[in-house]
Amino acid sequence: MHNLEIEDFYHHDFTTASEWEVFIARLEEIIHEWKLPQTKIGPPLKSGDFINLSWEKQSEKLNFADVAFTLKHYKLQLNDDQMNEHVASDDSEDSNTQSQIDILNTSNDFAKIDEEHLEIARYYGVREFIVLTPTKQIAISDETRIKILVSSLTIALNNANCEVPALVQIQEPWQNSYSGIGVGRGTSSHLDMIHLKKIPPHCRHLTGLLALFKQKITEGCSIRLDPVNVSIKFTYLLKDWTSYTWTQDPPDFDFMQGETLGVVELGKLPFGATFDPVGELQLFTTWSQMSENIIVDSESFTDLEPQLATEWSAKVKMIPSTACLLGEYLTDFLDLCNNHKTMIDLLGEGATDIGNNDSTLSSALNILTESKIPTISRVMSRAASTKKNNKNVEGPIPEEVLLPVLYFLFPDADELVKSPYEDVSGYNMDDDAWRGVKTCAVNGLVWRFAIVAAHCAHNLGGAAALAQLWHEFVQELHFRWERGIVIPGVGTGLPDSVRTCLLHQKLQMMNCCIERKRAREESAHKQQNIDDFESESDDEFYECTEEDAAKQDEVQLKRTLKLKHLLWNRPSGRLAKHPSLRLLKTGEPLYLPITQDPVPKTEDQLEADAEVMMQLGTDKHASEMRARLMSASLLSDMESFKAANPESELADFIRWYSPRDWIEEDTLDEWGQPTGHLSPRMKIPNNPWATTWNSAQPVPAHRQRRLFDDTREAEKAIHYLMSKDIGEIAQLILPVLTHAALYTLSQQKQDALPNLPDVTQNILNKLQYATKPINQKMKLYEEIASDIESVEVLVAQVTSLQHKFCGDEQSKELTAFIIQLMRGKEVTIYGGARGTIGQRITAMFRDAQKANYLMGASGGSASVSGAGDEKHKTFPEPSCKEFILRAVTPRPSPTSAAQPQRLYVCLKRDYIRMAGFFCEDTTFL
Structure with a gap:
């Protein structure tokens, strides 16, 4: 065991x-x-x-x-x-x-x-x-x-x-x-x-590489080699473009030196790269499948001149992170959207003093909007004289820049209008190519303000500059409300909450308030005259047709038997006689009343009303409260109708106001009009229509309590704009600015970018979705800004290449060549050095070599002599030399089968690489 x-x-x-x-x-x-x-x-x-x-x-x-x-x-x-x-x-x-x-x-x-x-x-x-x-x-x-x-x-x-x-x-x-x-x-x-890393001296030229290759493949076998086949490729780099460099200058804000410079530049967003997006040109000269007997490349002499190469090809290397103006504008503005500093934080306590109407008008905007509009020189002189005695809101924008900006936004304040607004009152977003984008009319006030705000934020001081511009903008709005001056570039009518952005709606609301205020004041004394005229006359006269003459006689006969209207019950507030309807009770003509206009509301107000309705609940009390809130306009119309038709009934009002709720019958009444009855929903006991009719009094529209308090709504709009912090202000402007950026991108026409319209349309689809809600989806706007910047980089690259290769000449060959270069691959140059493109590239290298030679000569170390011509070559030394040597020879002995042999060599300034594929016969050694 x-x-x-x-x-x-x-x-x-x-x-x-x-x-x-x-x-x-x-x-x-x-x-x-x-x-x-x-x-x-x-x-x-x-x-x-x-x-x-x-x-x-x-x-x-x-x-x-x-x-x-x-x-x-x-x-x-x-x-x-x-x-x-x-x-x-x-x-x-x-x-x-x-x-x-x-x-x-x-x-x-x-x-x-x-x-x-x-x-x-x-x-x-x-x-x-x-x-x-x-x-x-x-x-x-x-x-x-x-x-x-x-x-x-x-x-x-x-x-x-x-x-x-x-x-x-x-x-x-x-x-x-x-x-x-x-x-x-x-x-x-x-x-x-x-x-x-260190290149052996004998390997710098083809002669030494051939000797090395032959020694390798004939080692151990004494045979006579056939000529080696050689393929060669040299790479030349062009980084100094000299006169071929293309850049996009940033916008100039020296407005006071030129009358047209400010207006022209202010209305447009910049576009293009701040520096040349094309980094370098790589020129490849190739000699394919040449016998070693017909080419020499040694330390003392070479046949490998670029102009003699059998094939030319090129490739461009772009700058990895190209800075573009439009992309920078959008990126900077997106950063402002996350800034929660208030106006007081940026401008001080004076930023909240909106509407301070001192006699001296200390603010530049108040000076700008005096009743007698001064010139810019008068504004500047007066502002300078009063600067010591008044507390101004100071910001980074100098006054000589701010005033042209304000004149650009409010051109009606200038005696010599340089940039008037087009008529945007009838502008329909559905008829425009940008339908579905919920912003504003192109080149309107909000459009201009968005572009100007981007200029100021990017070039004149960031958040503080935007705060200063916003402060002056709101001051001007308040001034125009107090003076009853319509805001230009916005249009009239009710706020368009379906097709425009919230900022545009607020300005529309203020214009609506200004118009209602002016109309109310103008009609006040006119209505008094009308009332006096009606009190002096017992009879009323209205035009009628001949067909109505017989009926009018019968009615007149009955009216003479009746008592005249009492003083308190006399008709008033009539607009016109209805063409066909008569009162069911008396047969008198039904008169259309003058009613109050609909109550305008912006999108945020509509959402607030909807939220209140939802919070009321669904019980009986909530339903009654909901009906009461919704019946304010109905009550006003009923009172106007009763004032215009003193002896009317609810059925008369229904026939005019809601014809679907009046069901006609086949018979005729004594006045010759079809009889009928109310719809079932109107017969429900104590329904809102009947209740409201019973409580309505005969009061004409001009004596009713206003449904729309223009004073209150205008002050609410101004307070809404004034109370925003800088991030909320930027978010109000962002949809319009993004729209303007995409509009600027769509104006670029490049034959070398045939898919540019389709790409722009894809970005437009995103923008349509992004502008719908009030609360901005910042992630989506960041994606849109990134897409716009990517396309801007491509356009800038194409523009730079066109400037370098085409100049003023445009041809299909050059355009096709640039399209191929933009794909990032090596592109064959047809015709080599003798072709149109080859000659252009040769000129580029020659100019770059001249510039380098002149710079070296100006340094004092070089002297212009006979040797200078030898130094001054068209092309520099190759940045990379590549060789491929091929042969078919028996290895490892003369009796072996012939085997293919290959050697790849790459020579650069800092290293040498050799890759050999050497074959041997393992059967017949």
């Missing part, structure tokens, strides 16, 4: 797999799961496939020695047409693997893809590959670890019979360095990469 325990203690299971074997087995298992061994040879690649087609990606996580790795598979997804064509024509097998075929294909040389790990396609020229990367982005720089990982991939590929090349990400992650292996069909491919 004891011997058995000892024997079990020293027993070892040598069949247990090690961590490395488990890792290899897991690699092989994933390869089978992805079905990579079943990959067949695909069709030849076409130009641009690496960039234009999509890449299929899949990944799987695994561990090795407590280190987490991620195995990723990338494969180019070809079109169905390409696959069908290949199936139809594929009748023989190729002795090379798919990767060996791809490295000899030149259609996608130098293709740059920005996505992660897809740079492998450019380095090695393959359409499908596997890459093993550490999950935590750690550096794998130890040579032993690299060999272990590559060996693991090699064993897994061989065991799975997979021909897809596999690589390991090595060195630091930012270096994008990869090394790997490819196996299959009796060959082995080594994918090696070198990344150095």
